Amino acid sequence: MKRILVTGAAGQIGTELVLRLREELGAEAVLATDLRFPGEDHPVFAGGPFRTLDCTRGEELGLAVTAHRPDTVFHLAALLSAVGERDPLAAYRVNLGGLMEVLEVARAGKLAVFTPSSIAAFGPDTPRDPTPQDTIQRPTSMYGVTKVAGELLCDYYHHRFGVDTRGLRFPGLISHSAPPGGGTTDWAVEIFHAAVAEGRYTCFLGADTQLDMMYMDDAVRAAMELMEADGSALRHRNAYNITAFQLTPGGLAGILREHIPDFSIDYDVDPVRQAIADSWPRRIDDSAAREAWGWSPRFTARSMTETMLHALRPPVNHGP
Numbered sequence: 001m002k003r004i005l006v007t008g009a010a011g012q013i014g015t016e017l018v019l020r021l022r023e024e025l026g027a028e029a030v031l032a033t034d035l036r037f038p039g040e041d042h043p044v045f046a047g048g049p050f051r052t053l054d055c056t057r058g059e060e061l062g063l064a065v066t067a068h069r070p071d072t073v074f075h076l077a078a079l080l081s082a083v084g085e086r087d088p089l090a091a092y093r094v095n096l097g098g099l100m101e102v103l104e105v106a107r108a109g110k111l112a113v114f115t116p117s118s119i120a121a122f123g124p125d126t127p128r129d130p131t132p133q134d135t136i137q138r139p140t141s142m143y144g145v146t147k148v149a150g151e152l153l154c155d156y157y158h159h160r161f162g163v164d165t166r167g168l169r170f171p172g173l174i175s176h177s178a179p180p181g182g183g184t185t186d187w188a189v190e191i192f193h194a195a196v197a198e199g200r201y202t203c204f205l206g207a208d209t210q211l212d213m214m215y216m217d218d219a220v221r222a223a224m225e226l227m228e229a230d231g232s233a234l235r236h237r238n239a240y241n242i243t244a245f246q247l248t249p250g251g252l253a254g255i256l257r258e259h260i261p262d263f264s265i266d267y268d269v270d271p272v273r274q275a276i277a278d279s280w281p282r283r284i285d286d287s288a289a290r291e292a293w294g295w296s297p298r299f300t301a302r303s304m305t306e307t308m309l310h311a312l313r314p315p316v317n318h319g320p
């Protein structure tokens with residue numbers, strides 16, 4: 001992994017992944033691309049090469065590959081679960097159409113491809129606690145359907161054409177550098193901003209809804225480690241389960257009160273996102289990833305909370 005092209009680079013993951021890749025490989029080695037121009041001050045634009053690119057347009061992708069000559073694509077462009085339920089056709093076109101174009105470009109150019117899957121690739125028939133690496137995958141959201149089909153496409157391109165496809169089933173990701181893109185786990189980011197700004201939060205999921213979560217540093221490190229791992233050790237070319245900790249809104253509110261004693265939470269449940277969350281795993285089993293390349297998370301719910309609050313709280317002014 002020496003020269004990289006990132007799609008969807010201005011999003012929640014891309015904003016941090018691009019910076020880490022540039023630190024590791026040098027700014028010029030990493031071409032960040034996105035459908036939208038993120039603004040001149042955005043770190044992904046300001047810190048190295050950037051190009052606007054619609055991943056569903058194969059010719060645009062081909063031109064970017066010819067110009068930059070990457071050996072690896074991190075394909076992050078997608079529409080997330082809540083956005084996907086509002087416009088299922090758009091989610092289908094971007095998530096599967098975009099992946100097809102990326103895989104075709106990778107086949108032609110012999111590029112390695114990282115594609116994130118998600119806990120959304122599971123559904124109500126899947127064992128929820130723990131959810132095994134290989135199990136029933138019958139999701140009920142369009143986002144989930146595109147994630148399962150995307151995993152199968154990655155498998156297919158690996159076995160049929162020898163493309164070096166690798167993927168992770170990310171849980172909900174928590175970070176402070178960029179806002180989340182419209183998913184069911186967004187509450188776990190919003191709650192920190194609301195706690196710091198107002199000392200209170202109204203959550204769109206019920207108090208006891210437990211989902212898998214991870215701090216962004218671990219997610220970015222997992223993606224980079226997977227792409228550096230010995231390919232012969234990777235039995236799964238669709239995607240590996242990875243996890244760090246499990247949270248409920250009520251539980252995270254309790255952890256936040258250890259730092260902000262007056263913090264309060266109430267609930268205004270959104271039935272669409274609640275139904276999605278109720279169909280997802282409560283905890284996934286990541287032993288296959290631990291075995292394959294030694295995956296292990298570093299952040300717990302408590303150390304993530306401390307890190308998020310440290311980043312979001314205004315610095316204390318000690319006077320002149």
Ligand code: NAD
Pocket residue numbers: 007008009010011012013014033034035036053054055056075076077078079080094098116117118119169170171172173174179180181182183185
């Ligand atoms: P995001 O919504 O924050 O960012 C996605 C980016 O893709 C946006 O900047 C958007 O402008 C761009 N985009 C949309 N359509 C495009 C197109 N046609 N061409 C090019 N760019 C386009 O999403 P994210 O959270 O950064 O997620 C990245 C990937 O990780 C997605 O595949 C997502 O499903 C997956 N994932 C994310 C999470 C999470 O909690 N953030 C969890 C599991 C999986």
Ligand code: AKB
Pocket residue numbers: 080081082117118119120143170171172173182183184185186
């Ligand atoms: C979403 O909630 O849609 C994403 C995900 C877990 O895939 N954060």
